[in-house]
Amino acid sequence: GSPETVTPTGAPTGAPPESKAQQGEYLTTAQGARLRSTDHALKAGPRGPVLLQDHHLREKITHFDHERIPERVVHARGTGAHGVFVANGRAEKICRAAFLKKGVETDVFVRFSTVAGFRGSSDTVRDTRGFATKFYTSEGNYDLVGNNIPVFFIQEGIKFPDIVHAVKPEPDREIPQAQSAHDTFWDFVSLHTEAQAHVAWSMSDRAIPLSYRMMEGFGIHTFRLINEAGETSLVKFHWKPKQGIHSQVWEETQMTAGNDPDFHRRDLYDAIDAGAFPSYDLGVQVMPDSDDETFEGIDLLDPTKIVPEELCPVEIIGTMTLNRRPTNFFAEVEQVMFNPGNLVPGIDITNDPLLQVRLFSYIDTQITRLGGPNFSQIPINRAHCPVNDMFRDGFHQHAVHGGVAPYRPNSLDGGNPAVADDDSGAFIDVPQRVEGAKVRELSESFDDHFSQATLFVRSLTDVERQHLTRAYVFELGKCYEESIRVRQLQCLANIDADLCAEVAKALGLPAPEPTVPPAADVEPSPALSQIRGTWP
Ligand code: HEM
Numbered sequence: 001g002s003p004e005t006v007t008p009t010g011a012p013t014g015a016p017p018e019s020k021a022q023q024g025e026y027l028t029t030a031q032g033a034r035l036r037s038t039d040h041a042l043k044a045g046p047r048g049p050v051l052l053q054d055h056h057l058r059e060k061i062t063h064f065d066h067e068r069i070p071e072r073v074v075h076a077r078g079t080g081a082h083g084v085f086v087a088n089g090r091a092e093k094i095c096r097a098a099f100l101k102k103g104v105e106t107d108v109f110v111r112f113s114t115v116a117g118f119r120g121s122s123d124t125v126r127d128t129r130g131f132a133t134k135f136y137t138s139e140g141n142y143d144l145v146g147n148n149i150p151v152f153f154i155q156e157g158i159k160f161p162d163i164v165h166a167v168k169p170e171p172d173r174e175i176p177q178a179q180s181a182h183d184t185f186w187d188f189v190s191l192h193t194e195a196q197a198h199v200a201w202s203m204s205d206r207a208i209p210l211s212y213r214m215m216e217g218f219g220i221h222t223f224r225l226i227n228e229a230g231e232t233s234l235v236k237f238h239w240k241p242k243q244g245i246h247s248q249v250w251e252e253t254q255m256t257a258g259n260d261p262d263f264h265r266r267d268l269y270d271a272i273d274a275g276a277f278p279s280y281d282l283g284v285q286v287m288p289d290s291d292d293e294t295f296e297g298i299d300l301l302d303p304t305k306i307v308p309e310e311l312c313p314v315e316i317i318g319t320m321t322l323n324r325r326p327t328n329f330f331a332e333v334e335q336v337m338f339n340p341g342n343l344v345p346g347i348d349i350t351n352d353p354l355l356q357v358r359l360f361s362y363i364d365t366q367i368t369r370l371g372g373p374n375f376s377q378i379p380i381n382r383a384h385c386p387v388n389d390m391f392r393d394g395f396h397q398h399a400v401h402g403g404v405a406p407y408r409p410n411s412l413d414g415g416n417p418a419v420a421d422d423d424s425g426a427f428i429d430v431p432q433r434v435e436g437a438k439v440r441e442l443s444e445s446f447d448d449h450f451s452q453a454t455l456f457v458r459s460l461t462d463v464e465r466q467h468l469t470r471a472y473v474f475e476l477g478k479c480y481e482e483s484i485r486v487r488q489l490q491c492l493a494n495i496d497a498d499l500c501a502e503v504a505k506a507l508g509l510p511a512p513e514p515t516v517p518p519a520a521d522v523e524p525s526p527a528l529s530q531i532r533g534t535w536p
Contacts, residue, residue, distance in 0.1 A: 029056055030063070069334070070369050071119040074164055075130045078113035079123075079212065079265040080333035081272060083322035085135060085282070091317035094233050094286055095225040097346035099137035100317060107136040107384060108320055111336055112212040112264070116167050117177040122257040123264035124248060125177065126207045126471070128198075131217030131239060132338040133320070136384035139425065143342040144237055145362075149206060150218035152303045153195040155446050157357020163188060163195070176478075183479050190487040193449040194304050196495060200453040203471040205247035205464055205530050211267045213278035214246040221340075221355040222300040224289065224348045226428050232289040234300055234350065236307060238314050242279045245530050250467065250474070269325045279321040283314035293350065299445040303354040305452055309527035336380045337366045348430045353442065372396050453495040454519040459528035469499060473506040485509060 027035045035056060042054035050057070072078075089102025099106040113130035114121065129148040134141055153163045166188035169175050176182050189195040201207065209215040217239030225233050248256065256263040271278060285307055287295040294300060296311050326332035339362040340355060349355055366375050372395025375381055390406035403413045460468060472492070479485050485507060492500035493514045504511035 029059055069371065072113075072369065073365055074115050075113040075132075076119040077117045077121050077123070078111045078130065078333055079268055080109060080111040080326055080336060081268060081322040082324040082326070082332075083108050083110065083277075083320055085133075085318055085320040087318040088316065090315060091225075091284065092227075094227050094231075094235070094284075095346040096228045097137070097142070097344050098139050099135055099142065099344070100346070106138075109134045109136075109332070109336060109380060110320075110322060111333060111338070112268070120261075121177045122261040124208065124253040124256045124261075126202065126250075126253070126475070128202060128207065129209060129212070129215060131215070133217075133239075134336065134338060134342075134381075135344075137344050138385050139344045140385060141342050141381075141383050142344045142347065143338045143340060144217075144219055145338045145340045145358075146217045146219045146237065146239070148209065148215045148217055149198060149201045150216075150220055150236075150238075150306045151197045151201065151452065152220055152354060153189070153198045154192070154354065155194050155302055155304055155442060156353045157355075157361070159192075160357065160361070162192075183481050183484055186476060186479050186484045186488050187481070190484060190491050193491055193494075194446070196449055196491050197304050197452040197456060200456045200468070200495065203475065204456070204460065204468050205249075208248050208250065208253045209264075210246040210248050211243070211271075212264050213243045213268065213271060214241050216240055216245060217280070220303050221352045222287075222293070222350050224350050224430055224432075225284075225286075226346050226348060226430060232348075232430055234287045234289050234293065234295070235284040236287075238283040238285070239280045239320075240283055240314070240316070242281065242319075247530060250470065268322075272322060272325050277321050277323045279319055281316045282318045282320060283316045285309070285312040285314055287312060294445070299443070301350055301352045301443075302446045303352055304446075304449075308455070308525040310523075310525055331378075332380045335370065335375075335378045337362070337370060337375050337378075339363060339366075343427065345425060345427050348428065351434075374398065450491075450494045450516055451519045451522055454522045455525060456528055457496045457499055458522055459524040459526060461529050461531050464530060465499075469502045469506075472499075472503045476503065476507060482509075486512075490515065 027038060029035060038056065038060065041050045041057045043050055052058075085099070085106045085108050087100045087102060087104050087106075089100075091097075091100040092102065098104065111130065111132045113132070114123070114125060114127040115130065116127050117125060130146075131148055132143065132145045134143050154160065166184045169177065170182060170184055189199050206215075219237030222234050222236055225235050227233075260266060268278070287300065287307065295307055298305050298307055300307070339359075341349075341359040341362070343349070349359065367373055370378065373391070374394050374396045376383075376387075377396075377398045390408070392401060392406055404410070405413075457465070457468065476485050476488055486509060489500055489504050489507075489509060490512050492503055493512045494516045497511075497514070497518070501511045
């Protein structure tokens with residue numbers, strides 16, 4: 001068929017979202033019938049009971065009763081803004097994506113978030129921050145769904161329910177709202193030692209940013225880029241804020257959380273209203289696409305590992321400026337959906353076992369959260385280029401599809417829309433060779449759980465290091481179970497003996513001996529220290 005997709009108003013999807021103002025000369029029902037009053041229900045006499053036949057009352061109350069949709073299962077608390085991304089062309093040699101060609105301007109929508117708290121929780125808690133960007137490119141939507149911490153707690157997506165159940169409020173008392181201050185969190189991360197690098201970042205000032213305008217973003221996984229010649233490279237994505245990188249100090253977070261739980265949201269919108277548009281450079285670390293997918297001994301498929309910038313510098317490929325806040329928070333910030341599988345020609349995935357599972361999870365959860373499979377038609381999620389999918393029907397179908405029926409091959413509907421199986425601008429799945437026995441195992445190259453935590457801890461300046469130590473002491477001090485504190489101290493002994501000794505002393509516990517060979521040869525990476533950048 002010819003499933004051209006149109007919106008209820010007849011505009012093709014891809015047109016900029018229409019805004020439906022709730023205004024007019026008179027008030028009507030949802031069906032357009034003019035109303036006499038919306039302040040009084042229909043009653044049997046002015047002092048009598050309300051009548052069931054009041055269809056306007058029932059329409060009004062019923063709609064209100066269903067105003068809420070489920071919040072995100074993670075990253076529920078968020079804030080978004082519109083902007084524009086301008087490419088500088090330096091990615092052209094490694095990537096064929098149209099939006100990365102020199103001078104191309106692309107509309108974007110960004111959602112910043114905390115991970116653990118509910119939708120109404122406080123902005124300045126200690127937590128990882130989400131940094132998710134939707135690029136409305138001429139070749140379809142591209143989502144870069146990242147965080148402000150470049151490593152992740154787990155190596156395999158199958159463990160995501162475990163880490164999230166450990167992080168979220170405990171089921172009996174539903175506390176705490178923050179990520180780290182409780183037994184189940186420390187229990188999980190001390191048993192599950194691949195989490196230790198992310199934990200070290202979480203205990204650092206990185207997890208209490210001063211502003212969304214002043215934090216970095218990371219794609220974390222390694223992605224595979226394809227250029228015009230069909231050559232591939234492996235890359236990691238970085239967002240670098242032009243405002244510099246700044247954090248609050250812990251005591252300050254306590255004050256802002258109390259005085260203004262919306263601190264980060266207000267900061268972002270006040271800056272945009274004042275015309276001080278925040279901007280961020282997008283950069284890539286480019287590594288050769290080798291058979292073993294490693295770089296300088298680091299397994300590029302392991303999402304608990306970074307590649308230090310000293311080993312592979314970040315090359316800037318464009319700049320994003322956030323210049324418009326949402327008109328309607330629900331329509332834009334709550335209804336936006338991101339998906340690491342929303343890719344454009346020139347950007348492909350790798351076999352990172354965390355990324356592979358994310359590709360399934362986002363669509364699946366959004367079918368529940370956004371009430372069915374048609375969430376791509378919600379204005380904030382629509383592509384800004386023509387859409388010609390073969391989907392039909394489903395909950396909340398807003399398009400009026402023409403033609404006989406969407407199937408291929410099809411001789412009844414004036415031919416088939418072209419499917420580009422050649423080089424004509426379609427998405428490219430890199431024909432990467434795959435072989436191996438079917439096993440529930442992970443490569444041995446993922447086994448090192450401590451050296452990157454050591455790298456991070458040793459890269460901090462003295463004051464950052466003091467903050468880190470105090471954070472471990474404070475957060476572990478909230479554990480009820482001593483055995484969990486002892487087990488986490490064992491992890492710290494494996495990361496850095498001095499850090500372990502300081503935390504153990506403050507907790508009144510003995511400092512254990514390491515159980516893995518000390519990582520003496522870990523060189524600090526000054527680029528990991530947060531104290532850099534300039535004030536805006
Ligand atoms: C939501 C980042 C791993 C499942 C999000 C959001 C971000 C994010 C930024 C919020 C998106 C928004 O603002 O709407 C990451 C990063 C990961 C990671 C950087 C690791 C590198 C995972 C994994 C899974 C997962 C492994 C599942 C296996 C989800 C789900 C949501 C979510 C279900 C809610 C989506 C929605 O309701 O729209 N993630 N995530 N994430 N993530 Fe992840």
